[in-house]
Amino acid sequence: MVQRLELQFRMECHDGCVNALNFNRIGTLLASSSDDLNIVLWNWVQNKPALVYDSGHRSNVFQAKFMPYSGDCHVVSCARDGQVRLAELSLTGRCKETKKLAQHKGAAHKLALELDSPHIFLSCGEDAVTFEIDLRQEKPNKLCITKENERKVGLYSIHSNPVNSYEFCVGGRDHYIRIYDKRKITEVSNGVLKKYCPHHLVDSTTKANITCACYNYNGTEVLGSYNDEDIYLFNNKHSDGAEYIHKYKGHRNNATVKGVNFYGPRSEFIVSGSDCGHVFLWDKETENIVQFMKGDEGGVINVLEPHPFAPILATSGLDHDVKIWSPTAEDATGLSGLKKSVRRNRKEREEERSSEPEMIDGQMLWLVMHHFRRTARRQLRQEGGDVSSSSENIESGEEESGDEADRLQCAPS
CATH class of the missing domain: 1.10.287 (Helix Hairpins)
Incomplete structure (x- = not known):
């Protein structure tokens, strides 16, 4: 089915780059957020918006997610303005209000849901702060400040372990994916359980920031996408400082804060966008590219959101639309144009570094x-x-x- 993925349709409503996508728990709705400050809830099967509302943010909206077990009536979001906001939706299909829950001193890029809680989630920002936000409380809890040798590390990514709500990973403006345990964060200890980094980058002068880090379906693996470097997979059962177990290459991650994700019911595949405007899918074990699809005309794919149980993939980027991909092609892909794009991506990376x-x-x-x-x-x-x-x-x-x-x-x- 992966090799038969093809573009099903484009969903158009936004008037700006689409920065985030999120399916609801049962996969019937898809939330998208954009530079136009709107959040759209799509009835993606019918290719039409179910609800469009003003997020309340003052700058580019980077993330919007349905809170679990809320009847799809609570959507949380974060943005370049540093705000974390909650939208309360009615069952009649309108937005009753939005309110600010937390404020980062810098852009807030990502939110991490705890899949077993309708109330608690995490946010991170370029101020290096991670907030734990409980919708039942008036103020957020400043969980930790990510530092390396007393230097604050601005954060681009945060993700909760899907089988252990105490554990989460972050990535940002250095080479390390950090694994935290909320129970071990104190004034004395910052709660970092482990740090992962490809060994060749540990003492490297290459400015390879982490634009996205995430867990697989059962929390045993952690994936990291590095700015103008490759994608690396780490075994979360390994000890602190362990080397990566797989590397995925061929794409280019330089132009934007680009996402990466697992795909498949057991995280069998790795999916990422590329500056060349294509969507890449790798077999997780063999590291082979198994699918290569032309995505945005604007040239950059940033977001890749798998459906919770169906073989559907939603993507977005610099184009103002949301693209839905499904395994409807009659024949498996021939990977046409792949070698040319890979060579060009590698050449541009090498030229820029030199x-x-x-x-x-x-x-x-x-x-x-x-x-x-x-x-x-x-x-x-x-x-x-x-x-x-x-x-x-x-x-x-x-x-x-x-x-x-x-x-x-x-x-x-």
């Missing part, structure tokens, strides 16, 4: 080029032209201006 620091801010230049590409495509659509051929021309023109046009350091956009 290039001198540029005077022009890479993020700003990348955003300008991205705006140019989208404007050109929009004009072509209005004129009734061929979008795909225009996209190729724009890409080739972009190469003439140098690799810096594709350069966006690990920025929360």
Whole structure:
């Protein structure tokens, strides 16, 4: 079924990049959040919004999740403004109110649910703080501050162990995935059980931040995606400092804070987006690429959300739509274009590592080029032209201006 995945349809409602996706517990609704500050609950089977509401955030919404066992009436979110908010929805299909639950001193990228609790969840931010938030209490609990040798480590990712609600992992602006136990966090001890890092990065000068870290289905493995490096799998049963057990390569994770995920009922596959605009799926054990699909026209896939039990995959990125993939292709994939994309991704990574620091801010230049590409495509659509051929021309023109046009350091956009 993985090798027969193909694009089923696009769901369009947002007016900005779609930064997060989350299915409800029974898989009937899909929540998406965007730079347009709206949160959309999709009836994805019918390809239409069930509810659109203002999140209450003042800047890019990075995460929105259904609270477990809440009848899909509680949706929590976090954003670039550092706020963590709760939306209370009615059974009649409207948003009654949103309220602020916590405030990070910096962008808040991810939330971690405890799958057995309708009340408690975690948030992390670039201020290095992890909050434990209980909907029954007025104030959040500052659980810990992630540090390395007294230096605060800004966080991009947090995930709770699905079979042990006391344990969670975080990743951010250094090379380490940290495993915490909430019961062992005290004023004396920060509660870190283990730290995992590929051994070649421990003393490396490579600025390989962790953009996403997550557990597999039963918490025995931890996966980490490194900025402009590869994806590494660690055995959570191993001791502190153990080496990775698998590495997945071929994609490129440089332009955005990019997600990674397991796929399959027993986490048999690894799925990630890439700066080249494709979705990659690897066999977890063999490390082979088994599926390779063209995703966003905007060029970057950030979010990959498996359905809770069906062989469905939802993805989003810099495009303003949400894409639904299902195993409906008649034939298994031929992986057409894979070698070319892998070679290009590797070449661009090597060139960027060897290039001198540029005077022009890479993020700003990348955003300008991205705006140019989208404007050109929009004009072509209005004129009734061929979008795909225009996209190729724009890409080739972009190469003439140098690799810096594709350069966006690990920025929360």
